Amino acid sequence: MLVTERPGNLRRVASDGSVSEPVEGVPEVDARGQGGLLDVALDPQFQENRLVYLSFAEAGEGGNGTAVARGRLNEDLSALEDVEIIFSQQPKVQSRAHFGSRLVFDGEGHLYVTLGERSQAQFRGQAQDLDSHLGKIVRINPDGSVPDDNPFVGQDDTLPEIWAYGVRNVQAAALHPETGLLWEIEHGPRGGDELNIIEPGANYGWPLVTLGVEYSGGTIGEGLETAEGMVDAIYTWTPVIAPSGMMFYGGDAFEEWQGDLFVGGLASTALVRLELDGDSVTHEERLLEPLGLRIRDVAEGPDGAIYVATDEQNGGILRIAPAD
Amino acid sequence: MHRYLFHTLVASLTVAGVSSQAYAVEETFETETGAIQVSTIASGLSHPWAIAFLPGMVACSSPSAPGIFAV
Numbered sequence: 368m369l370v371t372e373r374p375g376n377l378r379r380v381a382s383d384g385s386v387s388e389p390v391e392g393v394p395e396v397d398a399r400g401q402g403g404l405l406d407v408a409l410d411p412q413f414q415e416n417r418l419v420y421l422s423f424a425e426a427g428e429g430g431n432g433t434a435v436a437r438g439r440l441n442e443d444l445s446a447l448e449d450v451e452i453i454f455s456q457q458p459k460v461q462s463r464a465h466f467g468s469r470l471v472f473d474g475e476g477h478l479y480v481t482l483g484e485r486s487q488a489q490f491r492g493q494a495q496d497l498d499s500h501l502g503k504i505v506r507i508n509p510d511g512s513v514p515d516d517n518p519f520v521g522q523d524d525t526l527p528e529i530w531a532y533g534v535r536n537v538q539a540a541a542l543h544p545e546t547g548l549l550w551e552i553e554h555g556p557r558g559g560d561e562l563n564i565i566e567p568g569a570n571y572g573w574p575l576v577t578l579g580v581e582y583s584g585g586t587i588g589e590g591l592e593t594a595e596g597m598v599d600a601i602y603t604w605t606p607v608i609a610p611s612g613m614m615f616y617g618g619d620a621f622e623e624w625q626g627d628l629f630v631g632g633l634a635s636t637a638l639v640r641l642e643l644d645g646d647s648v649t650h651e652e653r654l655l656e657p658l659g660l661r662i663r664d665v666a667e668g669p670d671g672a673i674y675v676a677t678d679e680q681n682g683g684i685l686r687i688a689p690a691d
Numbered sequence: 692m693h694r695y696l697f698h699t700l701v702a703s704l705t706v707a708g709v710s711s712q713a714y715a716v717e718e719t720f721e722t723e724t725g726a727i728q729v730s731t732i733a734s735g736l737s738h739p740w741a742i743a744f745l746p747g748m749v750a751c752s753s754p755s756a757p758g759i760f761a762v
Contacts, residue, residue: 378736408743
């Protein structure tokens, strides 16, 4: 498997637990605060084109922002070659927080990128502005160009990459295996983590609508919990779980968990299991909490086992399988 | 509540003169749907953020090398 380390390295982890030297060719990242090397995704045609996509915090004029690079993994898996930046969030701002950023292919070859609103009050309101990438989910072609059927293509004063807006800091996203829609989970402020189903062109409300409050305890905006024209979450957490990484389980190892949604939890040190009935969450169970490890990402392995990454200075990869 | 059936193994590492700990988890937990085995397969990673499986790997059921991704 490929594993990103936030300070800036991409490594391979083998089944014997060995960890490779850093894969060469990874762009320079701004590894301060919550920034650094973030998500990794393989091209849907990876076996033919060997393309790997990375999201990361990119320094530049005005500060930093989320960017996406892609490169070709060489035959001996030691380097990314022909690396190019295919997306760069604008504007760049002075912040070390809220980069997003998950990478999800949509089943038709387009790439979703979740973009944070960079946290601070002086610019987080741009989550509502269609001429800014802050607080957005964008949908691009693998080369960074804009698909013709994006919802805002051709409209004045809008960025055509935008697929949905009014999001805060989305660090969990996955495609629903049956509907093909993008589901995402975003960090609330103090309270109000949200599970949202993303519809093209829709507004998810931040920072005008939230179930959370400021870290200081103060009301955010007018304190609206819902509003006309803005889509409500289908499930929320207060207190927060601090969600990062999600996966719809479809493997054979855990038959009773097929169709469940698994979510990594940082502050909650939990792997959260959600049972679903269509678009509703019907039950929640928290796994792994006693380990006290921040769960940063979750994935289903080809063997049907569940793998999680633990966000620690000495972090690791855990495998979860049925006990014999 | 979960039950600890195995102790967590704690391995101390000394890197550049700084003592730190890497946890090698090998535990069984009860869940609402049955018992699960949780095993550390790799440690010593600095704030891992994301994982992606490379295709074409061969499943391996050996207890000493669980999982797949042979490279």
